[in-house]
Amino acid sequence: MTDLPIQAPAHQAIYRRWRAQTFAQVVGQEAVVETLRNAVRTERVAHAILFVGPRGTGKTSLARILAKAINCTNLQDGDPCDTCPSCVAIREGRAMDLLEIDAASNRGIDAIRDLRERINYAPTDLRRKVYILDEAHQITKDAWNALLKSLEEPPDFVVFMFASTHPQEFPPAILSRLQRFDVRRLTTDEIEGKLRRILEGDGRTATPEAIHLIARLAAGGMRDAESMLDQLLSSSSDKLDDARVRDLLGLADAETVGAFVDALVASDARSGMRLLDGLEERGRDLRGFLDQVIELLRAAIIGAPPAPGMAGAGPMPHSITELAAAARRLASIDPSRAGVGGLRLQLELALFPDPSLAPRLAATAAPAPTALPRREPAAPVAPAPPVAPAPPVAEAYPAAPAEAAPAARSKPRPVVRPADDATMVQVPAPAADPPSSVAPAPATGDLAVLRDRWPEIVARISLHPPTKPLIVACRPISVEDGIVTLGFPEDKAFLRQVAERRRTVLEENVSAVLGRSVAVRCVATNIDVVPDLPSDAEAAWVLAEARRIFETDEGNPAEVG
Numbered sequence: 001m002t003d004l005p006i007q008a009p010a011h012q013a014i015y016r017r018w019r020a021q022t023f024a025q026v027v028g029q030e031a032v033v034e035t036l037r038n039a040v041r042t043e044r045v046a047h048a049i050l051f052v053g054p055r056g057t058g059k060t061s062l063a064r065i066l067a068k069a070i071n072c073t074n075l076q077d078g079d080p081c082d083t084c085p086s087c088v089a090i091r092e093g094r095a096m097d098l099l100e101i102d103a104a105s106n107r108g109i110d111a112i113r114d115l116r117e118r119i120n121y122a123p124t125d126l127r128r129k130v131y132i133l134d135e136a137h138q139i140t141k142d143a144w145n146a147l148l149k150s151l152e153e154p155p156d157f158v159v160f161m162f163a164s165t166h167p168q169e170f171p172p173a174i175l176s177r178l179q180r181f182d183v184r185r186l187t188t189d190e191i192e193g194k195l196r197r198i199l200e201g202d203g204r205t206a207t208p209e210a211i212h213l214i215a216r217l218a219a220g221g222m223r224d225a226e227s228m229l230d231q232l233l234s235s236s237s238d239k240l241d242d243a244r245v246r247d248l249l250g251l252a253d254a255e256t257v258g259a260f261v262d263a264l265v266a267s268d269a270r271s272g273m274r275l276l277d278g279l280e281e282r283g284r285d286l287r288g289f290l291d292q293v294i295e296l297l298r299a300a301i302i303g304a305p306p307a308p309g310m311a312g313a314g315p316m317p318h319s320i321t322e323l324a325a326a327a328r329r330l331a332s333i334d335p336s337r338a339g340v341g342g343l344r345l346q347l348e349l350a351l352f353p354d355p356s357l358a359p360r361l362a363a364t365a366a367p368a369p370t371a372l373p374r375r376e377p378a379a380p381v382a383p384a385p386p387v388a389p390a391p392p393v394a395e396a397y398p399a400a401p402a403e404a405a406p407a408a409r410s411k412p413r414p415v416v417r418p419a420d421d422a423t424m425v426q427v428p429a430p431a432a433d434p435p436s437s438v439a440p441a442p443a444t445g446d447l448a449v450l451r452d453r454w455p456e457i458v459a460r461i462s463l464h465p466p467t468k469p470l471i472v473a474c475r476p477i478s479v480e481d482g483i484v485t486l487g488f489p490e491d492k493a494f495l496r497q498v499a500e501r502r503r504t505v506l507e508e509n510v511s512a513v514l515g516r517s518v519a520v521r522c523v524a525t526n527i528d529v530v531p532d533l534p535s536d537a538e539a540a541w542v543l544a545e546a547r548r549i550f551e552t553d554e555g556n557p558a559e560v561g
């Protein structure tokens with residue numbers, strides 16, 4: 001079995017433990033692997049190589065394996081042995097002659113400048129010096145100029161390997177000097193296969209549905225799939241099923257998605273709203289729900305019968321015409337307008353039949369009085385400019401309130417009312433177009449303030465179990481023009497996606513702590529700045545901090561929820 005993980009501490013992330021160490025262990029990418037093995041076999045490896053492909057598909061893993069192969073003293077038909085001193089030194093990250101540079105970081109740019117000074121020194125512990133430059137499209141113009149000379153006339157013992165998601169940003173003079181390999185997204189089957197091997201290797205079990213769902217959600221990125229699996233396995237020792245996957249990602253169950261599509265097609269606003277109520281009560285996130293509904297609609301359209309009423313339609317006996325009309329209504333929804341309640345209103349409006357309402361809807365959707373979060377009274381909210389000419393919401397939404405109210409049985413939640421002007425101006429602008437409509441740009445030093453108050457923010461958001469893993473995994477990166485940017489480690493990119501969908505909770509709490517309305521933006525960073533999870537001591541402190549905050553905040557206990 002070539003696929004055993006390297007022995008490593010149990011807490012080490014799955015994607016590190018199960019990273020491919022030889023060409024034979026690489027999943028997918030057959031063409032690239034075969035070409036590279038051939039080049040190694042015939043000793044015709046180029047001096048400058050570029051790996052291109054989406055994030056999390058194994059570009060740097062391939063670069064490391066190739067670095068091993070050109071230094072291995074015991075090659076196995078073009079594949080590194082992974083046991084000779086060179087292979088082991090590279091695998092353990094202590095080979096002096098393998099330098100990995102993250103071009104996205106300041107340190108990386110400095111390293112590229114240094115590189116020119118040192119490039120002519122002979123290797124010390126490997127046969128060939130290898131420079132792996134990750135995120136290489138971020139290399140600055142000056143640094144490229146510094147590199148160009150080295151790329152033109154590299155010493156015989158030097159190999160450059162670039163990895164990038166955006167090769168089109170390379171200077172053409174550089175691009176033309178690189179041998180390019182395109183790494184593709186993995187198929188769902190390929191991802192499932194590896195997840196099954198990981199589960200088996202780690203002695204864990206999961207239902208086929210859970211594995212399939214993770215593989216699909218990873219959208220071709222093995223690293224996303226692996227970190228999702230990691231998160232799921234570490235949160236419980238039970239058998240992993242698809243319900244847990246949906247819980248972690250805040251996804252709705254298939255029945256609800258199907259029922260909502262039915263309601264859309266039938267323009268059955270009452271049922272649709274009841275479903276939305278149920279989702280919100282279970283803490284499901286509407287942005288993810290919209291994705292699910294669109295995905296199901298797309299699948300249904302592809303597999304739908306060509307004309308109304310044809311037999312054999314299966315669970316969703318809708319015609320293409322009906323499905324397309326429903327899809328068109330969803331198409332006008334702008335989820336990024338969902339800052340506060342906007343998405344809920346947009347979904348509700350989509351349940352009504354008249355497609356001519358759609359364009360107006362996108363322009364007016366954001367403010368809905370009902371969806372206003374329980375906001376701390378103290379938090380000042382910047383006035384947003386009027387979103388649209390006065391009353392179109394009321395016009396566009398004639399019968400809803402009266403009909404919908406009895407439907408929402410569970411609690412007397414006013415479903416949707418035409419927003420009056422006063423409500424509209426109180427709503428903070430959605431995150432999508434913050435510069436024009438969020439609170440005025442803060443004074444300098446805001447990042448320092450944010451870092452200072454960060455533990456309090458973590459404590460608040462940690463009280464809300466579904467968002468806890470998000471907040472402990474990220475760090476504040478910048479505050480600019482009322483936008484707080486949170487960085488997530490690259491290997492936890494799926495958490496960033498979840499955070500993106502649950503931005504409302506993050507925004508509410510960050511705004512509450514900072515005492516002013518801010519938008520939150522989530523980005524992935526490729527640097528290991530973030531510890532996996534808080535240590536016990538840190539966790540205990542967070543808990544204590546949370547108690548302190550919420551014991552003095554009895555009047556408003558639901559703030560986080």
Ligand SMILES: [Zn+2]
Pocket residue numbers: 071072073074075080081082083084085086087088
């Ligand atoms: Zn070797």
